Amino acid sequence: MAAMRFITAALLLILSGTLFSGRVMAQEPSSPTSVPFKNGVEVKINGHGPYQFGIDTGASTGFTITPELSRELSLPVTSHTQSHSAMEHANDPSVDVVHIDDLLLAGHLFHHAIGIAPPNASPLVKNGSGLLGIGLFQDVVVRLDYPSNKLSISEQSLPPEDGKNILKYNDVHLRPYVDILLGGVPANACIDTGAKDSGADVTVPPDFASRLHLQNLVKLPYGWTDINRRNHEMSRATLDGDLTIGSIVVHNPTLLITDSVPFVNLGSVLNKLVITLDARNHRVKLEMPGKTQPE
Numbered sequence: 502m503a504a505m506r507f508i509t510a511a512l513l514l515i516l517s518g519t520l521f522s523g524r525v526m527a528q529e530p531s532s533p534t535s536v537p538f539k540n541g542v543e544v545k546i547n548g549h550g551p552y553q554f555g556i557d558t559g560a561s562t563g564f565t566i567t568p569e570l571s572r573e574l575s576l577p578v579t580s581h582t583q584s585h586s587a588m589e590h591a592n593d594p595s596v597d598v599v600h601i602d603d604l605l606l607a608g609h610l611f612h613h614a615i616g617i618a619p620p621n622a623s624p625l626v627k628n629g630s631g632l633l634g635i636g637l638f639q640d641v642v643v644r645l646d647y648p649s650n651k652l653s654i655s656e657q658s659l660p661p662e663d664g665k666n667i668l669k670y671n672d673v674h675l676r677p678y679v680d681i682l683l684g685g686v687p688a689n690a691c692i693d694t695g696a697k698d699s700g701a702d703v704t705v706p707p708d709f710a711s712r713l714h715l716q717n718l719v720k721l722p723y724g725w726t727d728i729n730r731r732n733h734e735m736s737r738a739t740l741d742g743d744l745t746i747g748s749i750v751v752h753n754p755t756l757l758i759t760d761s762v763p764f765v766n767l768g769s770v771l772n773k774l775v776i777t778l779d780a781r782n783h784r785v786k787l788e789m790p791g792k793t794q795p796e
Contacts, residue, residue: 513794534608538645538652545576546603546734553629556652558778559693559766560634561675563595564601564616570630571599571618582617589741596620604637609654610760611637632695634677635780644777648790659779659786665748667786677778679785681765683754684713684742690765692776692785701737702770703744710758714741733761744770749789 535680536542543551552570566576576599596619606610614637628765632749644653662669670677677692683703696704705713722737737760744751777786 503637512552520559520693530749535646535651535653536607536642537650539650540686542606542633542652544633545603547602549574552631554633555695556600556633557693557695558645558776559676559691559695560632561636562616562634563614563636564631565609565633565670566599566616568597568618568620571597572588576601576616576618584630589788594620606633607652607654609641615745635677635778636776638796639675639780642777642779642781646774646775647697647772648775654681658782659784662784667784668747670785672780672783672785675780677772677783677785678764678776679746679787681767682743682745683739683765686712688765690767692771692778693768693770694776696766696768699757700755701768702751702754703740703760704757704762706763706765707758707760710736710738710756713756714738714740715756716753735759735760735761746787749774762773 538556541553544554546550554564557565558772578597579600580598581595582598596617599616599618601614601616602612604614614635616631616716638654640656642655642657642659644651644655646652659667661667668679671689672678675690678689679692681688681690683705686709688705688709690703701794718736718738720737723738736760738756741756742753744754746767751773753775754770757768771790775786775788775790779785
């Protein structure tokens with residue numbers, strides 16, 4: 502299975518079958534290129550473009566592309582897979598699995614990338630042409646510097662985890678999960694850059710929220726509509742306590758509470774961080790510029 506988050510009106514699209522890219526070739530390994538990415542990053546596909554793509558580490562697939570651009574580029578459909586939201590249903594729709602020979606991003610050339618071209622991709626990708634998922638970065642180290650709006654790619658592995666800034670992560674269908682504390686309650690949370698505009702630092706399911714000390718709990722007058730048009734209610738609250746990720750501490754983070762995602766999901770808090778993901782070694786480096794890290 503693979504997963505993708507739909508941030509505008511839903512949180513999660515899951516795909517049957519793991520989809521990720523092949524070997525990555527660096528064009529300029531001695532001089533990595535940094536590019537802006539928060540409002541989309543420029544990519545070239547099979548020599549065409551550039552096209553604007555978002556970055557979503559909560560999506561397991563190598564990429565999602567609009568069917569219009571997929572047809573324009575004559576991308577071959579290699580198979581089909583079923584899509585569904587966090588709650589699976591037997592009648593969830595099928596989507597095309599497509600293949601890109603060469604995808605150029607920030608000076609790196611990705612060969613044989615595999616992704617999807619869902620018919621309902623437009624709300625997923627908003628104003629761009631697609632999304633790049635965590636599956637694309639399995640053979641490289643990607644650095645997402647949100648405060649400085651710089652993305653860079655290298656092949657230099659992160660040092661071993663130290664329990665402070667460099668943490669071990671586990672993956673679920675390639676998506677990275679890291680151990681955190683919310684008000685002293687442990688959780689394994691997804692590092693989901695696709696949820697950075699969710700309006701809350703962390704998204705939690707209702708059963709987990711019931712274990713927390715909350716302030717200013719409000720049921721929102723609107724909800725989420727998932728990718729398959731199922732509705733989910735939402736509430737918003739402030740945690741009476743801290744969010745702790747390694748040595749990073751965020752006081753009184755905002756929470757989005759919804760049953761559309763059955764796990765804890767890091768969202769808007771990621772806008773404050775520099776995130777370096779080393780998928781080959783299952784390590785992540787998290788930094789919060791301007792904050793003094795405790796010893």
